[in-house]
Amino acid sequence: MAPPPPVPPLPPDRELALIDRELAQLDARRLYLLARRDWLLRLPAPHAWGPVTSAPSAPARAKEASAPGAQNVLLTLGAVLLAVAALAFTLVSWGSLGIAGRGAVLAVVTAAALGAPAVLLRRGLRSTAESVAAVALLLTVLDAYAVYAVTATGVDATAYAAGAAAVLAALWAGYARVLPGLVVPLPAAVLTAQLPLPLAAVASGAGPVGVGWAVLATAALDASLVLLVPGVRARVSASAPAAVSAAVLASGALLTGLAQMVSAGSAAAAAGPALLVAGCAALGVAVAWREPSATAAAVVGGLAGVAALGGPARPELSRDWTVVAVLLLALPLLAAVRATALPVAVRRGLARAGAGVAALASLSALAAALGSLGLRVGVLGEVWAATPPPRETDGAGPAAMVTLLVAAGAAGWLARVLPRPEPGVIAVVLGWAGLFSAPLVCGLPVAAVLAAQLVATAAAGVCALGIGRGPRYAAAVCATVGALNVSVAALDGRTATFVVFALLGAGCAAGAAHKGGALPVRAGAAALAVVYAAGVAAALGALWGLAVSWWALPLLAVPAAVATAGPRLGRVRLSTEVAAAVVGAVALLLAAREPALAALVCALAGVVCAGAAVRAERRGLGWAAGVLFVAATWIRLSASGVQVPEAYTLPVTAAALAVGFLRRRRDARASSWAAYGPGLGATLLPSLIAAWGDAHWLRPLLLGLAALAVTLLGAHRRLQAPLLLGGAALAAVAVHELAPYVVQVVDALPRWLPPALAGLLLLVVGATYEKRLRDARRLRAALGRLG
DSSP, rough: OOOOOOOOOOHHHHHHHHHHHHHHHHHHHHHEEEEEEHHHHSSOOOOOOOOOOOOOOOOOOOOOOOOHHHHHHHHHHHHHHHHHHHHHHHHHHGGGSSHHHHHHHHHHHHHHHHHHHHHHHTOOOHHHHHHHHHHHHHHHHHHHHHHHHHHHTSOHHHHHEEEEHHHHHHHHHHHHHTTTOOSSHHHHHHTTTTTTHHHHHHHHHOOOHHHHHHHHHHHHHHHHHHHHTTTTTOOHHHHHHHOOOHHOOOOOOOOHHHHHHHSSSSHHHHHHHHHHHHHHHHHHHHHHHHHHHHHHHHHHHHHHHHHHHHHTTTTSSOOHHHHHHHHHHHHHHHGGOOOOOOOOOHHHHHHHHHHHHHHHHHHHHHHHHHHHHHHGGGGGGTTSSOOOOOOOOOOOHHHHHHHHHHHHHHHHHHHHSSOHHHHHHHHHHHHHHHHEEEEHHTTTHHHHHHHHHHHHHHHHHOOOOOOOOHHHHHHHHHHHHHHHHHHHTTTTTTHHHHHHHHHHHHHHHHHHHHHSOOHHHHHHHHHHHHHHHHEEEEEEEEEETGGGGHHHHHHHHHHHHHHHHHGGGGGGGGHHHHHHHHHHHHHHHHGGGGGGHHHHHHHHHHHHHHHHHHGGGGGGGGHHHHHHHHHHHHHHHTTTTOOOOOHHHHHHHHHHHHHHHHHHHOOOOHHHHHHHHHHHHHHHHHHHHHHTOOOOHHHHHHHHHHHHHEEEHHHHHHHHHHHHHHHHHHHHHHHHHHHHHHHHHHHHOOOTTHHHHHHHHHHOOOTTTHHHHHHHHHHHHHHHHHO
């Protein structure tokens, strides 16, 4: 415990008075506590008083079931047992009683079970009343069975079940109205009401369509109950079964009608199922009209309406024209987007249904059209063949083209109505596909087909330069695909190749020069123009009878023209030059099989790169030019059988030294290593390696003289790189020349002499270490003062 804080000093008399007062207060408190203890001890307590200690509290017992939960379990179990007992009594012990006794027992028990919930509800026993009511409902079912077993055995069981279900549904609905506090009767009445009409249709021998009408009528009654009857929608326990059963029954009726309509062999046979499908459509639209959140019902209704109208026409039309008919029937649904008088759910549902049908029809037609265009790939197997390959006629037909064009028109109308880019993109793609494929499908002559497709491609290119952003890029893609497809088709004949390639190249060049188009579109057009120019050049090579490898020469004219144009290309310069570089690479690959030709092509390509590198913004191409020149030289030397390495390295050294000299003139602070190091190393190192393996005297002599000259020049000009590189090469040549003699001298000396000389050398070096360090520092300073 911490000591008390220091108290300010008081006079002695005052401090004594303060202590006496505190002691008096402590005595009074002690007397009070003693008196309280005596009184507590005199209380009549059966236990002894002692010091109170806090005992650990026992953990609370977990409740495994709440009181309401246990009550519901007991009530449910009781109701189930009563139901089992009633079934056993009715089905097993029924025969031991007479007819009067059986009727009296059932009447009394059922009446008691139906009346008991009213008494229980007045007493506040709601759960018990629900359990008893459930048993009462089961008893009414047993009563119906008993009546059938005793008095109606000659009646058709299905018909009797239909009538009994109707009576029970009405009885339970009235019971729920009399006792609105009960929850069970109304859902039971709703579920039982699903049976009368379908069972009656089955009992009357109606076919699938008749049963479907009965199911549809039941679904309509369920929907009316949920949407129109006041108070039912507020009771979730009653409306949920009705809504679910309405959806399930309506779906069953719709599937039944569709199945019968598809299997019909004639329009007359399909009329009945079509009416059933139309009824399902009317129900779906009616539900969406009444319920704002039922957009899905309107979608199903719209699809069912289209199927009902197009179903009778299916047996009379081919598959492709059936698609056209269905599309024409679905297009009016798209007008719902402008019908503001319709509810929102109906408007959206019908428009989505029409769009879905149009999308499916367009996809089927587009797949057929693309398949027909893909057949042209076979032309690549026999380019400029004397007998063209046979053309396939299967694939897309006129119906597919009509589908594409009609769907494109509908999408274009939506693009003007809706502020979204998707309809415009779809309109462009479908319209181009229809127009591009139509000449091929119609069986026109080859020249007419190519002309019509060139017009369609040009139209797509114009759209790519002038319409909105989304459709612009879609049109650009369509124009590119069309141009490539027409190009493949044009390879059938020489004249067609030149005409098509020239027209497409000119069109792409015009599109690249158009100032109002988007830059990506113009850049792509410029690249395609280069590609078509290269195609014309290759076609000229083939026309002149040149081998494929010699096509590289006319192909190089394309990069040369692009390099000459240069800045005049404007903003599309980069894409044009990239395409030209690709063409140049193709030319190099074509010439790779013939070394002499490859050397010539590399030299010409180097000239093109060097000409382009003259401009300040393309200085980097100078490196490419140097590489191409070196490659041309080496390929030429290799083709001529030259094995001397200096023939390969000296041209590189000369060019590198010239560049280094020009750099040192422009920038005096440039290092001699950066200016002359690469050029000197390109020759000295390969020549030195060759000299060490050369048994003759001429190469080492010439290399030594060259190294000496380089060393002297570096010392004269005070350039570090030539001095060190030349000196190192000269020393290496000297060592190479003296090596045989050193070997002979070493062999003639005694074996102990080399170790002795090495030891003596170490002693001398160690003795003059300080002087050697000073001389080394002086040498390093001298070299540092060099350039």
